[in-house]
Amino acid sequence: MYILGISAFYHDSAACLLKDGVIIAAAQEERFTRKKHDPGFPHKAVQYCIAEAGISAADVDKVVFYEKPFVKFERLLETYLAFAPKGFKSFRTSMPLWIKEKLFQKSMLTKELEATLGKDVKWRDRILFSEHHLSHAASAFYPSPFDSAAVLTLDGVGEWTTTSLAIGKGKDLKVLKELHFPHSLGLLYSAFTYYTGFKVNSGEYKVMGLAPYGEPVYADKIREHLIHVAEDGSFQLDMSYFDYATGLTMTNKKFDDLFGGPARTSETELTQREMDLAASVQKVTEDIVLEIARGIAEETGEKNLCLAGGVALNCVANGILLRENIFENIWIQPAAGDAGGALGAALAVWYQDYAKERTLSNDRDAMQGAYLGPVYEDAEIENELLACGAKFHKMDDDGLIDSVASALADEKAIGWMQGRMEFGPRALGGRSIIADPRSPVMQKQLNLKVKYRESFRPFAPSVLREHVNEWFEHDSDSPYMLLVADVQESKRRKMTEEEDALFGIEKLNVPRSSVPAITHVDYSARIQTVHEDTNPRYHAVISKFYDKTGCPLVVNTSFNVRGEPIICTPTDAFKCFMGTELDVLAVGNYFLVKDEQDPALKENYEERYELD
Structure with missing residues (x-):
């Protein structure tokens, strides 16, 4: 049985295909359309999934959408009525689209599937709808390595739910508790994302990265005025400070007055105030997550916890x-946001509607390292590179690994495209930019000359699993770059009195460890453990770098520039390579050096990226 899961029409649309409950393929639409956070119907992602499985459209037994549009419409109507007449402008803006398209989503999905896969199949009879937070919960529990677990979902809002607790046992998954809109930890965080001048639904990770530069001086004010938290971690927001329920902005003048002024305008200079605001909402979020987790552990007695949602x-x-x-084991869905809802919706149908038994094969999860996207064979790579006008060297496996490791040791910035593309927001060694973590200037250079983004943004280490506890205060799997841990004391650099006295963004350029390019200003790092069985080539290049340098980790950041999705194809890789100051590109068995390329191509792609 083939089940196609789809998420769409909000942000990060995606498609996933299951064969008898096994994940065959999954990808976000943005990777194909090159439109970041593409919310449209995932035409190309659906086509990819069908092609990857080697089946025809008629072989798809069910198509599952990740949420229920009628319930969401009910929430919008009830919210507008509850706040009337406030919010009429927002109501007037959104209703025509809902009445024209979203309310009649089964008809719209049928039309989109016919346009994508043809009209030979009566798609309307094969469409099912999941529920938003059930899709999140299913994406967290069913691929996890646990037979039994508590499942916590936290995001902005689905239909009504913003937070849910479910219990998973075998094939069964039951939601026990929910918190409803407008009370949302995700929307509280998004309100501060907006207020500090970043884009909602994509800039939240910037707030998290900015937080260590500040102090949580506003945390008490947030707890006193904005959110009331009960002993079990459940919470309520004071909506008089927010405008997102009915307005066109996240916060209002009362919020401005509480925090001493209007929201920062995007792209203007970051001040200590924004850093302190980021630190404060991050601290409140951490505390509430811990309180919720303690309440869940006490109530359920479960030893395992699964997490999903933004x-x-x-x-x-x-x-x-x-x-x-608080729990013995934690597992987090790598595509925790709405893209992962496509996967969860499909899994929910397989295990709940069809009551299929769930078998755990080993201690590893069922996500296959999240390498679920397209892969390109050598012939395809060569054809695309030739069409781009690239000059390249084709190497055998050992030659490529040694050449890349040597370039890393020479402090070259390398575009690395190998194997299947990752599913979810993180690059995990399939579509990555990699570099030497020992370089004291690499973090700033990558941000400003390759990624073209804010200089304060930290980079993550990809570390061989067998060496992780030698370098970090951490000794468990973290294959999806979803856990932060501190650099080991033995690897830290002793600071001078003058360096210790630095404040705010001044901390940025001070090396803090023997691997300064991945050490954040609070000595933390977002760890990805690399496993030979899920990504043998990435493991091999880091191992070779370790042989050459004694350092078993590399800098890993996503292979893209600011404002664009992570690359998908060899053509995407070459364009990004030529439009940035990357030194080397490794695509499959093809090794490219920037200095050997046609200078005219560099000028063309630099103009494309509108670089200075």
Whole structure:
């Protein structure tokens, strides 16, 4: 049986295909359309999934959408009525689209499937609808390595639910508790994302990265005025400070007055105020996640916890939760946001509607390292590179690994495209930019000359699993870069009195360890453990770098520039390579050096990226 899961029409649309409950393929639409956070119907992602499985459209037994549009419409109507006449402008803006398209989503999905896969199949009879937070919960529990677990979902809002607790046992998954809109930890965090001048639904990770530069001086004010938290971690927001329920902005003048002024305008200079605001909402979020987790552990007695929803991508909070040992084991869905809802919706149908038994094969999860996207064979790679006008060297496996490891040791910035593309927001060694973590200038250079983004943004280490506890205060699997841990004391650099006295963004350029490129200003790092069985080539290149340098880790950041999705194809890789100051590109068995390329191509792609 083939089940196609789809998430769409909000942000990060995606498709996933199951064959008898096994994940065959999954990908976000943005990777194909090159439109970041593409919310449209995932035409290309659906086509990829069908092609990857080697089946025809008629072989798809069920198509499952990740949420229920009628319930969401009910929430919108009830919210507008509850706040009337406030919010009429927002109501007037959104209703025509709902009445025209979203309310009649089964008809729209049928039309989109016909356009994508053809009209030979009566798609309307094969469409099912899941529920938003059930899709999240299913994406967290069913691929996890646990037979029994508590499942916590935290995000902005689905239909009504913003937070849910479920219990998973075998094939069964039952939601026990929910918190409803407008009370949302995700929307509280998004309100501060908006207020500090970043884009909602994509800039939250910037707030998390900015937080260590500040102090949580506003945390008490947030707890006193904005959110009331009960002993079990459940919470309520004071909606008089927010405008997102009915307005066109996240916060209002009362919020501005509480925090001493209007929201920062995007792209203007970051001040200590924004850093302190980021630190404060991050601290409140961490505390509430811990309180919720303690309440769940006490109520359920479960030893395992699964997490999904956008807030589950807050890897700092996840790391603290792990270290608190509230649960013996934690597993987090790598595509924790709405893209993962496509996967969860399909899994929910397989295990609940069809009541299929669930078998755990080993201690590893069922996500296959999240390498679920397209892969390109050598012939395809060569054809695309030739079409781009690239000059390249084709190497055998050993030659490529040695050449890349040598370039890393020479402090070259390398575009690395190998194997299947990752599913979810993180690059995990399939579509990555990699570099030497020992370089004291690499973090700033990558941000400003390759990624073209804010200089304060930290980079993550990819570390061989067998060496992780030698370098970090952490000794468990973290294959999806969803846990933050501190660099080991033995690897830290002793600071001078002058360096210790630095404040705010001044901390940025001070090396703090023997691997400064991945050490954040609070000595933390967002760890990805690399496993030979899930990504042998990535494991091999880091191992070769270790042989050459004694360092078993590399800098890993996503292979893209600011404002664009992670690359998908060899053509995407070459364009990004030529449009940035990357030194080397490794695509499959093809090794490219920037200095050997046609200078005219560099000028063309630099113009494309509108670089200075």
